[in-house]
Amino acid sequence: MLWECVSILAFAGISVILILEVFRRPKNFPPGPSRIWSTMAQFKKNPLGALMLCKEKYGPVVGLKIGEFRVVILNDPADITKAFGNKSLNSRPPFLPAMIYVGGENHGTLTSSDEVWKAVRNCMVKSMGSLHTSPINGEASLTLSHDMEPLKELLERLSNPVSKEKLSLAELRSKLYIPIANHVWHVLTGEEIPEENKAGLQQQLVALQKALWQPISSPVWFLPTSAKRLPSTRTLLQEIKKAVDPLHAMVEEMVQETQKNGDDDSKTFSQAFLRGCRSYPCLRGYEAVHLKGAFFTLWHTAAETVGNLMAWTILWLSLYPEVQRKLAQELGQTDILDLMSLPYARAVIQEVLRLSSTAPFANFHWSVEDYKLGNGMVIPKGTVVIGNLFGVHHDPSVWPDVEVFRPERFLENEGGEENRAKVLLPFSAGLRTCPGQNFARNFILYALSQVLKDFQFSWDPQQARPTPEEIMDKSLVSIFRFVPDFKIVVRKREE
């Protein structure tokens, strides 16, 4: 009898919770799974696969709840482009890790919104002209080739025929931290990071990598600001803060130096940025805060994303030797200044960006007003909006042989870049699209031209080739999708 009563009460309780859950969906909110979905083992184990299943089941726009947040996932490239071009969807959610990462709310571009974001973004883009140029131009290129030496030494050692050691893709990624960080620092400030500081900086970047990039299923990403006092989350957030503080201190020092020296000649990014801030009343008095935020995001994002992309590139090239051969040949025959005009090399980068989808969810957006979608559905004010870029790049109805690495699909005779641009959104779309995309493409081409002329990379013949599922399983999916730490064989390139 007692058992029966308990069962009935439990059943009634669960029913009430489920009914409430259903009724809590706002009117015209897109269809999708209930909040329970967020804790499903599937999402924890394979978040990108779970997103694909959701797309299959609920269609191009999916609505759900994760933690305290209402979330809408846009799966269609046209919806993403249109929605992210609308100012009601161009703010950022109040996520704690992002604020700690940048140093506060409304600092720089990453966490700022509305009028402040627009002003900071304008100042940033205008001041970063030099970042759009190829890394091989100018004085900064000398810094870069010098900083690439440790990577080349590692490749030299591994390529010795008696060496049984292989190249760890995680190590490759981490070896690129200093070349990229120093190069960007040089381009932005006109100065190099002192040689004696580089080893310490390398350790700080690795520490931040470990603390910050929690899996996307971790509750840390969807914490409301009110949760910051919970002991379990406090520890995670403190770890991020401890890791990011020394990097902020470095940028802070540079900002103070720039302010002290004045911005009259606007020769560097920092000077130009401070000067640019004067044209925007909403930035006055906060110039230093925004320079710090903008500089830190550009600098650290570059170090984190570009090394990762390079490691993914080496993975695909080692799995597809014929592509590697053609690419090495094209790069080898070209003057270094013409790298960006090479059709095959450009196609390779596009295909790496597609298949790797290293920023699989764009960066979370936040609606500041209700937004009506074409089909009558509504994204209510105060919703996290995710662009499912991974899904866009892995849609078999758009990309034949979707899991095959085939740069030829981006060549002119197969529809060309222009058509593909509508469905290839690795840097997202709309108003907040990535300001570092040319820099990323340039850097990868430069780095490839440096390493492919001397070395070749191949999959270890003693290991089974990884299936797409294994690659999916082994890549850490956080805000970025990190390369799986496979071990690659390196040999000297034969003429």
Ligand code: HEM
């Ligand atoms: C593999 C390379 C990269 C990828 C795949 C990538 C991708 C992205 C994506 C998807 C976004 C979000 C756009 C949105 O909110 O809709 C973004 C934003 C951003 N990226 Fe990149 N990025 C890369 C490299 C870089 C580099 C090299 C830099 C700096 C030099 C950079 C700086 C930024 C900044 C500052 C933002 C925030 C823009 C804003 O909120 O206004 N990124 N990136």
